[in-house]
Amino acid sequence: MRKALPILGRDDPGIDPAVHGGVPSSRDAPEVALRALDQLWFQVSGTVCNLHCNHCFIACSPENHSFWFMTREEVGTALAESVQLGVKEYYFTGGEPFMNRDMLGILEDALALGPVTVLTNGTLLPQRMVDGLRRLANGSRYSLELRVSIDGVTHAMNDAIRGVGAFERAVAAVGRLAAAGFLPIITTMQSWEDRETDQILRDFKALLASVGYDRARLKILPPLRIGAEADRDRGYDVAERVTNDMMEAYPAELLLCSSARLVTNSGVWVCPILLDYPSGLVGATLAEAVSAPARLAEQACYTCWVNGAICSNVAVGTKNFT
C-alpha cells in the first residue's frame, strides 16, 4: 500500500527555485507518469464562452472556436471508458459549460457514475437552470459541485477582468444556488497583493452573505501567465520553468497531470491549462492518453509546481477558505 500522500507546504524549503541556477529550457522538461486516472475533465463547451475575460489562460470568447462543444454522445463514450479506468471524479469546464445545450443531460449521465464539478462563470444560471441542477443533485447519490468564478468583491474589480455586467449576474446566480441548497465554491484569481488577502476574504464573505450565502467556500487561484493573462499582467520570467533538477525531491503526485486527463472534442489533453500547446496533447483517445506521460514543457507548469493541483476542488498548496 502507498503510504500517506505527502503534504507539501508553500514554504517547504524543498521547492525553493532559487537553488537552481541558470536559465532552463523546454528541452530539459521532466516527465510525469499517470499514477491513476482519478480525475476526468471535459472541455465540454470547447473554447467558446459568452465572456471575454482578460485573464483567461486559454483566451476563451464567443469567437474562439479552437475547440468546439462536446456532444452528449462524445461525453458518454468517455464516461463509459472511465468506468473501467476507475475514475473517481468528473470535472466539466470550458469556455462556459452552460453554453452547451446538452449540459443537463450530460450532467445527468455523469452523476449516474460519480461526483461532478462544473466550473462556470455564473452568468447563465437563471432560476430554471438552477432548478434543473437541484433536481439532478437530488437524484444522485454523488455530489454536484458548482464552482463559480468571481474575480473581485466589487463591480469595478470583477468587471475590469470579466466584463461589464458579469459581477451582478454571477453574484445573483450564487444567491439562487444558495437558496436551492447548493454550497457553490467561489473561485477567484489573485489579482491583489498578499497583504490584502485578509480584507478581500472578509469582503467576499460579506458580499456572499448579502445574497443569502453565509457558508461560503472560497478558492483563491494563482494567475496562470499565459493566454490573455500574459497581456493583462505579465508573462512568465525566463527562469520560471520546471526542470529535471527541480523534480528530484518533489512529490509528483501533487501535480494534476499525475492523476488527471482532459477530454475535448478533438483529442485528449494532459490538463485543462495547456490546451493551446501541442505538448499538452497526449492522445487521440482516452486509452492512448492514460499510457502517455505528461511533459512539463510549458512555463504554466511552473505555477502548478509551486502551488500543486490548483484545478482540483481541494488540493494541497492551493488556498481554500471556508
Added chain:
Amino acid sequence: MTLTRYSRVAVFGGVYSNHLALAAAIRDAKLREVDAMVCLGDLGAFGPNPDRVFPILHSNDVSVVKGNYDDSISRGLDDCQCGYTEPRDNYYARLSYQYTFKNTSAKNRAWMGTFPDEIRFQLGDLTVLACHGSPRQMNEFLWESTTPTHFLDMLSREHKTDVIVSTHTGIHWERRWGDFNAYVNVGALGRPANDGRTEVWYSVLEAEGQDLAVEFVPVTYDHEALAREMRDEELPEEFVETILTGWWTTCLEILPGKERAAGKF
C-alpha cells in the same frame, strides 16, 4: 497465506483520544459476542489525554491498523498529514497535533510505529481488507458522495479483496455491488458524525457464507465528562462544542458538498 477466520467482528474508526467512547464501544462489542475487535487507526487527535487510550486497547486485545495520525506521531512529523489547506482548519489541526504529540509517551509513540498498514482476515467466506483511508493510500478520503462504485470495484480487484473497511472521514456509510462486494466506512469513535447527535459510531460486521450483514452502532457515552476533560486540558472550545452538539465546527474544508450541506456549519 491462510487468513484468520471470523464470523462476527467489531471495527472501530478514528479514536481521536476519546477514551471514554472507546471503552463504551468495547463494552458494547463484547455484549454482542464478537470474535475480534479491530481499530482502524488515528488513536490521537482532537480529544484529551491521548495516553489513556492505550491501556484500553492492550487489555482488550484490539488489533490496530496504522492511521496517518499514528504515522505522523510515531515518526515525529511536522503535522497530521490530513492535507488541510484552509488556514482556520490548519490552525486547529496544528494545535491538536502539537498537544497530542506532547502528551503521548515515547513508549506509546514507538508502539504506534509498529502498526501494520492493513489487516486482512476472513469473515464467513468473504475476504476483508481493513485499512485507515483506502487500500492504496493511508490518507485518502472515501466519502459517500465522492466515491464511485466503479472506483471501489477497482480498489477491491487491485487489492484482491471482497470487502474493504476503512475510516478517516469520520462519517459512516456503506456500499454494496456485484454479488458480494462491499465497502464499509465504519465511522469514528472520536467525535460525532456531524449529524447533531452526541453519539459516536462503530460497526459490527457479520457474515455467513458470502452473506454480509453490517450494523452501524451508535455509542452513547459520557460526552459531558469528555467535554470537561477537554476544557481542563485547555483544548479549543470549538472542539468541545462538537462533542456537546454533534456538529463539526472545524475541518470543514475537506467535506464534499453533499456532506457539508447535511451539517450545520
